[in-house]
Amino acid sequence: MNNELLNMELLSGPLYQNAIRQLDLACDTMKLDPNVAARLKYPKRALIVSVPVRMDDGHIKVFEGYRVQHNMTLGPGKGGIRYHPSVTLSETAALAMLMTLKCALFGLPLGGAKGGVRCNANHMSRGEKQRLTRRYTTEIANFIGPDKDIPAPDIGTDEQTMAWMMDTYSQLIGFAIPGVVTGKPLEVGGSLGRTDSTGQGVAYSVMCAAKHLGITLDKNTTVVVQGYGKVGASAARKMNKIGCTIIGASDENGGIYNPKGLDLQKISDHLAAKNPLNTFPDAEPVTNSELLELKCDVLIPAAVESQITEKNAARIKCKILAEGANSPTTQEADPILYDKGIFLIPDILANAGGVTVSYFEWVQGLQKFFWDEKEVNNRLWNIMSDTFDKVILTQKEFKVNMRLSALISSIRHLSKAMLVRGFFP
Numbered sequence: 477m478n479n480e481l482l483n484m485e486l487l488s489g490p491l492y493q494n495a496i497r498q499l500d501l502a503c504d505t506m507k508l509d510p511n512v513a514a515r516l517k518y519p520k521r522a523l524i525v526s527v528p529v530r531m532d533d534g535h536i537k538v539f540e541g542y543r544v545q546h547n548m549t550l551g552p553g554k555g556g557i558r559y560h561p562s563v564t565l566s567e568t569a570a571l572a573m574l575m576t577l578k579c580a581l582f583g584l585p586l587g588g589a590k591g592g593v594r595c596n597a598n599h600m601s602r603g604e605k606q607r608l609t610r611r612y613t614t615e616i617a618n619f620i621g622p623d624k625d626i627p628a629p630d631i632g633t634d635e636q637t638m639a640w641m642m643d644t645y646s647q648l649i650g651f652a653i654p655g656v657v658t659g660k661p662l663e664v665g666g667s668l669g670r671t672d673s674t675g676q677g678v679a680y681s682v683m684c685a686a687k688h689l690g691i692t693l694d695k696n697t698t699v700v701v702q703g704y705g706k707v708g709a710s711a712a713r714k715m716n717k718i719g720c721t722i723i724g725a726s727d728e729n730g731g732i733y734n735p736k737g738l739d740l741q742k743i744s745d746h747l748a749a750k751n752p753l754n755t756f757p758d759a760e761p762v763t764n765s766e767l768l769e770l771k772c773d774v775l776i777p778a779a780v781e782s783q784i785t786e787k788n789a790a791r792i793k794c795k796i797l798a799e800g801a802n803s804p805t806t807q808e809a810d811p812i813l814y815d816k817g818i819f820l821i822p823d824i825l826a827n828a829g830g831v832t833v834s835y836f837e838w839v840q841g842l843q844k845f846f847w848d849e850k851e852v853n854n855r856l857w858n859i860m861s862d863t864f865d866k867v868i869l870t871q872k873e874f875k876v877n878m879r880l881s882a883l884i885s886s887i888r889h890l891s892k893a894m895l896v897r898g899f900f901p
Contacts, residue, residue, distance in 0.1 A: 489566025491781050495573050497807050502883035505874060511899075512891045516576075519546045519569050525615035527593055529608045532601050539608065543591040543616045545625055546572035549893050552623055553589030554579060554831055556630025556659075557612075557637065559605075563592035574802055575831065578824040580893075581886035582863050584835050589625050591616065597632040609637050613644040620645065622655030622842070628834050629659040631780075634706075635671070639664055655841045658834035667837035669852035670830075675710025675778070677829015678800045680857055681821045682715065682774055684864040685796050689819060691773070693720055698772040700724035700794070702731070702764060703779030704743075704753060707800045707827065711776050716740055724762070724770050728779070730754035731767040768792065777804035778827075784809045792818060799823040814877045822879040824886060825867060832859055 496517060503513040527539040542565050545553045555575040558568075568590045576588025593612055597605055619625055629638055638657040642664060645656045654665030662668065669676070686693050697720040701708040704725040712722050721737040729752045732738065738759060746756050754761045768775070768783060771793040777783050778800030784792060789805075789812035797813065798821040799805060805813070805820070813820055833856060840846045847855075863885075870888075871881035 489564055489570060491803055492566045492570040492573075494782075494803060494807055495570045498879065498883060499573070499887075501807075502880055502887055505876060505880060506884045506888065508887060508891060509895070512894055515894070516547065516573075516887070516890075519544045519572055520548055521545050522565060522569060523616060523619055524565060525612070527608060527612045527615060529604060529611055531604055539593050539595050539612075541591070541593040541612045541615060542568045543619050543625070544569045544572040544589060545619070546588040546590075547576040547890070548587035549890060549897060550580060550587055551585035552587060552621075553625035554584075554586040554628070554834065555589035555591065555625075556628045556830075557633050557641070558590070558592035558630040559595050559597040559608075559632030559637075560592065561594060561596045563594040568592050571802055574824060576890070577883060577886040578828050578831055580890035581824050581867075581882055582828055582832055582859060583889065584832065586626075586831070586835060589627075590630075591627055592630070595632075605637070606640055609633075609640040610644045613641045614648065617645055617648050620656060622653060622838070626655070626834070626838060627657045628830070629706075631705075635659055635661045635666060638666075655838060658837040659830075660837075665837075665841050667833060667840055667846065667852060668849040669856070670833045670837055671706075672710035672714075673833035673852075673856065674707045674827050674830035675712075675800065676714055676853065677832065677856060677860055678707065678711040678776060678778070678798050678826050679714035679718070680829065680860040681826040681864060682776075682796055682798050683718070684861050685798070685819055685821055688864075688868060689796070691795065693718055695719055695721055697721065697774065698723045698735075699774040699776065700767060700770050700772040701776045701778060701800075702726050702767055702783065702804075703777065703801060705778070707830075708776060708778035709740075709744075711778060711798075711800055713740055715774065715776075720774070723772060724767050725753065726762070726764050726767045726779075727753045731762045731764055732756045732759035733762045733767065733770060734759040774798065776800045779804065782806055784813070786812060789813055790816070792816070794818060797821065798826045800827050802827065810877060810879055820878050822882045825863065825878075825882045828863075829856055829860065832856055 572590035660666035775794035789809035
């Protein structure tokens with residue numbers, strides 16, 4: 477694909493357009509060198525691959541896959557692999573840009589990347605998903621590696637997917653290379669604490685915000701979670717563990733609400749029995765849009781992008797909004813939330829627990845020395861709280877909202893590295 481067509485494809489997506497608008501605003505606010513700003517608007521490289529898969533009925537279906545590397549100034553690329561019907565090049569590029577900014581904000585020696593295959597993994601058998609994963613890995617094999625680009629799980633993928641990717645890549649190279657992916661099972665070099673790390677990080681960011689705002693987190697603190705999946709469920713469990721009351725939760729089929737609190741263990745048992753969340757008996761069913769507008773102390777949108785927009789932002793009734801998903805709030809909604817006095821913890825800060833513990837896994841794998849879960853969580857808390865404090869200081873310096881502050885903090889670190897390295901050739 478030539479540059480003109482690539483740029484047209486990138487610019488066509490709303491998520492990418494939203495990311496660019498936010499980037500422009502941050503760069504203008506901090507008066508960033510325009511040459512650096514221009515380089516951050518486009519990915520370093522993007523790969524589009526055909527992924528032919530033999531389905532269980534014998535016919536071959538061709539899927540479209542992507543891997544985008546946005547910026548590698550700080551180190552090898554890092555970013556998840558998404559299996560979802562809505563995956564596009566534009567969305568993948570936008571998420572790669574967010575990964576660049578997230579890694580830079582936390583001072584990780586990693587760049588931003590993202591990948592995905594346009595498919596509905598929920599409608600595929602285990603065998604079909606394995607064949608899809610192995611063929612996709614083969615197609616992007618020259619793009620990835622422990623010193624080049626390190627994939628991880630995302631929507632529609634999990635630790636089993638990463639094990640298949642690691643095995644496929646290792647077969648191609650000729651020996652085991654656990655460091656090619658993170659989010660793997662423990663048996664092949666995964667890290668303790670990785671499975672719940674994104675949700676755990678969301679909860680840690682809420683704890684930091686509550687301390688900053690002088691809010692006590694206890695049984696009177698009400699929490700609503702949109703997107704009760706890997707991230708949302710683990711964030712809910714952690715918030716519940718520290719004493720908060722979860723009053724609402726939802727998934728793609730709808731949500732549930734109980735002002736007296738939800739029993740998370742009963743919900744887990746309900747879902748394990750293959751029952752839809754919105755049929756949970758000890759709660760009132762609500763739609764996803766109704767769930768977002770419930771009165772609560774902490775709202776955690778942990779589903780997909782663009783859930784809070786200028787159309788519903790005025791009806792959001794929380795004190796703290798922690799973005800467990802990537803880009804759940806549009807740029808147009810930000811000033812509305814800010815004027816309402818809602819303390820927003822942006823995605824590149826709130827949901828960075830996953831990439832941070834992925835970094836820990838990568839380091840442990842390179843050292844062949846693994847930490848216990850307590851050490852992983854302690855290190856995660858330290859880096860989350862230190863980064864939160866850094867963003868607060870930047871907010872005071874520039875007198876902007878938390879999203880702009882996080883972006884400025886990230887871009888400041890990354891731009892210094894880019895300027896020090898210089899421009900080649």
